[in-house]
Amino acid sequence: MSGILAQFDTLGATKTAIERLRAEGHVDLDVYSPFPAQELEEALGIVSSPVRRWALIGGITGFATAVSLTGLTAIAYPLVTQGKPILSWPAYFVIMFEMTILFTGLFGFLGVLHHARKPGRLSAQYRTNFSVDGYGVYVPAAAGAEQSGVESLVRDAGAVEVEVGV
Amino acid sequence: MATAEIEVPREELPSLADANRDISRPISTPYKRYWLLLGICAALIAAAGVAWTIQIRDGMGRTGINNPVNWGVYIVTFVFWVGIAHSGTLISAVLYLVRSGWRTTINRTAEAMTIFAVMTAGLFPLIHLGRVWYFYYLVPYPSTRLLWPNFRSPLVWDMFAIGTYFTISLVFWYLGLIPDLAVLRDKFTGIKKKLYGAFSLGWTGSVRDWAHYRRLYLYLAGIATPLVLSVHSVVSWDFAMGVVPGWHSTIFAPYFVAGAIFSGIAMVITITIPLRWAFGLEKYITKYHFDNMSKLLLFTSLIVGYAYGMEYFLAWFSADPIEIESFRWRGTGFYAGPFWIMVFCNVVVPMSLWFRRTRNSLKALFVISIFVNIGMWYERFVIIVTSLAHEFDPSAWQVYTPSLTELTIMVGSFAWFFFWFLLFAKTLPVISIAEVKEHLAHEHEHGGH
Structure with a gap:
């Protein structure tokens, strides 16, 4: 160069x-x-930085993962506990919230590594x-x-x- | 931020090169004192390890836990450490979003504290489990028995909340560390250069990379803020979802979050005062920072005190004889001692922080922060144990006293926390060098603001 x-x-x-x-x-x-x-x-x-797209996609992925994880496993293993319905969405919301945040952070970090070409x-x-x-x-x-x-x-x-x- | 706020005249402000040198100076061959402290911690951890081994061999009979008090010192200490973990992200994320400049020199230490506190807290559910090898029952994985965790259970929420909190805190901490690791890579030679170089991922400080970094830092601060509020709310629901008198209350989430921030700030003060002295960082962590932390401590103390009062008010206002009896017994029964220790340490002692003289005296502040640490451990003891010991049926009332096994493990947890912290203090910069430089560069060029 x-x-x-x-x-x-x-x-x-x-x-x-x-x-x-x-x-x-x-x-x-x-x-x-x-x-x-x-x-x-x-x-x-x-x-701006394309990292924002990574974070958004991560958040959506995390939310969708949590919806499927809680919903589908409850259908696969339908055991009534605490007198609540099989699909107890209000209770599952905690899991959705946490996984949305988890995936947003992790995808964002991968985005930084990708765009900054790290490690390098x-x-x-x-x-x-x-x-x-x-x-x-x-x-x-x-x-x-x-x-x-x-x-x-x-x-x-x-x-x-x-x-x-x- | 005005120059006056950091109490150093402009011409005496450290240069950017000073910041590199001063902050990375402690990363050197340790003194004997350091090895001694590390050795004491290791010995206490070993003692706790022996106690745990005996408990695994003999069973939960080694603890004082029995009906009706099924949650004892282990869960008390778990909640205590999760609480300690809160100030790190509060200082890093919330104060970043509201552009509070005073977070700059204490955020790294507070974040490290968060990570080590979660690592400590995370051990207790396992220890409390008794048959620790069954912990994987909580993990959602496609097992051959076609069993899945019960996502309606607050204990499963808790695992997700704390797992997410740990991961996001770690990413946040590591992201902030990358530029500082590059500083250390350039400072050292040989094996140290290789190690710091590997973890700095080839960071060069290119402005394009900084743009990605800053963007993610902002997002992490944005998502960590609701996260920090959610974690202790979820922990509080471990209790509030149960119908136990003294637990089943809607104020639990904000009450726990305020308590967590209160105890976390106290631990930051307990740690930074000796750290600042030992590493000669007086230029960077100033009275201004301690003054702000004390104000936060005072504010959260008022919220905690209000919550204590509100619990009694709600018990009375509910006109529920069981709830009223539970709270009457809490303040006057077998556990009146822990209850009044809690009130004294968390509500009475911090009131001295109304006075500027107390806030400006590091000795006084150190002593107050120790009181708060003790008081907040007792708060969790009072909430958990007194509620379980005195439920609905008088014939089932029973008191609990911790066994030697439980106390050894509890003491060991403090040693475990400080062990990690000591390792951190000697291997990584305890203050964010990049952020200090950002602040100093603007001070030098524009004379503040």
Whole structure:
């Protein structure tokens, strides 16, 4: 991969760099931050995450599983207890509630693993100070005149270190 | 959050690199003191293991449990630990949703406490079962005998509620840990790097990954909030669904939930005060945090006190002689001691928290939190044992006293809980590094808010 990795030491400078790069047409950026920063997500134009669909599908699956588990097993093994009907839905609601929540959480977690491609190897652009206090902006495959343009742009935005050809 | 709230002038605020260093510092070779504490816990766990083995060999006659008091110290301790488990998710989820910034430095510890408390609680139904190898009767699986669990039973609800609570709490905790594990991966070398690296799943802090992370964190907080309210409600229905006088009450669910939060916050205080001192985390866990926790403790104490009063009011108002007798005996009969210990510890002692001086004194707070822990154990004892001992038929009234086997196992459960907690404190960051950094970065760049 030949690209430019610019490192920043403040959130503000990172945000400025992203905005300027995107204005220049570099939309395919990889940005690294030591903590969750909504500002950077907004600068990158990320408004939502597909994880929400995973969570919704998980919740529906969990609810449906609980309905079938409680209903079908009661039909398969019809034993009257506590003088209640075989299909005692109010009593089964507790199970439905719990399984809806259980599956929402587990599916959501699988969604994060899937979309963030985890577990996986560290990318070549990763620098260990991204887990300390550094921010990184990676511009992929910038070449020739474009390369020098990107380099001056990120330096201008306040990059503390720029690596070319990463 | 204003800078004043964390009581550190802006120029003295830790930098992001300081946060990494300070919070991961305790993850190092432990002192002798640590091994000693761990050894004491292991010895007490071993003693409880011996007691349980003897109970399995000889049967439930080793306990004081008999008719009519079929639920004794085991179920009391079970409910106690489930209660302790509540503050973790409350602090992590509810305070996250309402954007209470003060949760940041205590949420990791509280979540760890939740997980270890559920792990402790989960043992007691098994111990209480007597023939522990039959526990799988509760699990819905297609057996060759074509038997299925009875989903109308509160005990089955309980298994689902606690199983879900444990799983979701674990996912919530682990999700929050992933970025911090990446910090440790980058800090260490050798085998430690490999281990932390494996559990950090290759986390790089890419903003796209953070977006997925933040979204799930919000959802988990959203679903954990009703979950935390449901778990102790379901536990309370183990009692309230029965017609036993003293149990059969509609106020049980909110009463138990408030009690659970009350005891859970008390345990967070009991643990964080020595932890903060031992690990030198005064810059991160400040008096501001303890002040807020004390206010929550005071508030839940008022709810619990109100519930105690309401139980008596409802007994009187029902004009049911059996209900009235049950509550008369609770306060004046054989178990009057535990009852008044409960009232003193849970209602009288926390009233001192109205005073700012008490809330600002960590020593006082530590002592109060111990009182609350004791009081909340007694509350469960009072609810469970006095109700069963004094039911409808006077000829069936009988008192129960715990046996040595039960008490050894109960003490062992505390050791088991602290054993896990000690392991956690030395191997994982006790404060969420990523969240502290998020807070500090905004303080540094914008000077607050």
